[in-house]
Amino acid sequence: MQSASSYVLSAVGIDKVFPGARALDRVDFSLARGEVHALLGENGAGKSTLVKCLTGAYRRDGGRILLDGGEVDPRDTLEAQKLGIGTVYQEVNLLANLTVAENLFLGRQPRRFGLVDAREMNRRARALLSEYDLDIDVTAGLSAYSVAVQQVVAIARAVDLSGKVLILDEPTASLDTHEVALLFRIVRRLKERGLGIVFITHFLEQVYEISDRITVLRNGQLVGTRETAALPRRDLIAMMLGRELVGEVGSGNRHAAPGGDVRYRFRGFGRKGHIRPFDLDVRTGEVVGIAGLLGSGRTETAEILFGAERADSGTAEADGRPLDLSSPRAAIREKFGFCPEDRKVDGIIGDLSVRENIALALQARRGWARPLSRGEQDRLADHYIRALDIRTSDREKPIRLLSGGNQQKAILARWLATNPDFLILDEPTRGIDVGAHAEIIRLIEELCEKGMSLIVISSELEELVAYSSRVLVLRDRAHVAELAGERVTTGAIVEAIAASDGRAGT
């Protein structure tokens, strides 16, 4: 155990109550100098609420915050920053229209004779970034650089401003492996400098790679704080979920192809410049997985099946009857459903309520002349909120206020409400936490048992293997392999993706 004085930041008994929900219930948290402390928990567990209380973005309802042993009470993020607590968020919170140097020194530009001394500012910006091995043109607009570089600039700014505690809220969510390595190098260096670093992420392997200690929250309560080295992954997941995750490492139990007849038959289906023509059979009650690297044509396949992009070759039929998939509207009439990949852009309508979001697709299929009555909408929403365990205080809450996993479930509910026969899910578990993963997977299996045909696109190969009876492998916008039965293993999928001319996906 470390003595209390070695903690740079400790929070004792933090309470936070939102209307209708207790977001934090007497949570303790302590951060030592020179440690990376992972803060974990499911969506809605209270991680971001805790961070916001620490940085003054929220006013806490109870508890004390000690910084360097003295009690502090930051009223807003600026005050927290002045006290020494800096935060870097997943979506880079810098201004893309300003230059790198302006971003670093906004609000504290060096001045000469009362005017901003741009030359001095740029010089200091270069010096600051050289500490992070970043040699870039600081007079260029921030938007000219990749997210990873922007992230480093954000960290440089936060550390330069605060210097005691650095909170990283899902900094790696949109970075590739190489960029994550770059980021971790910087985190390790800051750690050596004695900063306390709070690291929030969904990626467990990153937690084990970088963190010294782990604190787990669940439903607003502290589950525990452990040394990372002494906490096996299984125990960590158990701490996070509070239950054994059924089938998390599921293998092979569904691989026997269902005996049902082929229901949907696509022949030579494709579109020039989009996806090369492919053949695809889907049986009743079957999950067909689609695997491939980013840009291999996974989403394009989904779009063409749903009519979001019109196929220019091939035929589609269901039970021998030709299908009209010329537009999403037509596809919905054919009882197709599609949950797109980027739910923030393509899926949810943030300002509409959970109820309205759920009722949307069904209303669209019925047409404007036959509106769903308010009673029907309420029944529909309540049914799916219960059935899918969507965690919301009520159905009229704007959907943007829900956590990612719950938004995903609401979109799923939207399509389930139309009672589809054929459902396409594009990355249903992206950006949501482990617990919600398991729930979505369970949902997929349930739907398929009910006789629905599903196409699931995912970059989580273990998941695909867990629920798919067959997996299509895509590469360079073409279907290159189909694995079935015993051959559906992560190894085989990786091999099929890799069996190319050595060109990595973009």
Next chain:
Amino acid sequence: MNARYLPLTATVAIFLAAYLVCVLQYPNMLSTRVIGNLLTDNAFLGIAAVGMTFVILSGGIDLSIGAVIAFTGVFLAVLLQATDIHPLAAFALALLVTTAFGALMGAIIHHLDMPPFIVTLAGMFLARGMAFVLSIDSIPVRHPFYATLKGLYYKLPGGGRITLIGGLMLVVFAAGILIAHRTRFGANVYALGGGAATAELMGVPIGRTTVAIYALSGFLAGLSGIVFSLYTSAGYSLAAVGVELDAIAAVVIGGTLLTGGSGFVAGTLVGILIQGLIQTYITFDGSLSSWWTKILIGLLLFIFILLQKGLIHVTERRRRHA
């Protein structure tokens, strides 16, 4: 070249090309007299457009400036007619009123979280209405000090004159450029235009900056009203209708993004000069209706909006491929 300079470069190129065309057809347009008149005739619009540039850079809009100019004109005329205070004192009073008016609109926009469009639209009606309350007639200003001020000029070689108000516009532009690019307030304006929520997280005092921006716009609208009063020697509540739209046009043609966060005060000057040049050309031609100014400005605006859309498209694509 840095993409952010492209709209400004395009504006300057269009201005030079247009000027070249004018000079080829009417060589007299090269004279300094024309240039001096260009500055004098557009002085009030230019000064107001500097304020508008700051507002638009911050992602807002100020629809009240035409009405504020008219109000200032009537206010001065009434004050100078009814009392015998010195015009300079009247000017100070007018600036005080319009600055406070702008600050009030800024405060409402920030504290009540209202769209600038609505708040300044209300401000527009209010200012115009107040002008009518003061007087519905056109009131001439006959104070000898006005004549003195109008007599001040700097003689250019070739007979052109930089009048007091034309020179004042140039000074205002110089000050605007300095404020936009060399002060923390200027940086905050750009930050606000880049995204208010992010700017706030980065420590920009949103409230203070918003109030200051609209106060600055109010101040410059007031100054523009004084210039307009000097220019016309009268105050009339129906004057300067639609000046805010001309100012917006000048700002956009000057290469400032209507969504905020990107642009240059210097560009607005060129935008003003382009508008003035078209008007001068029509005057020289003599046979064209003055509505051609509006038509050409409309076309130019359209071209610039397309250019900006194209630029955004190109930079986004480049980013995606990066």
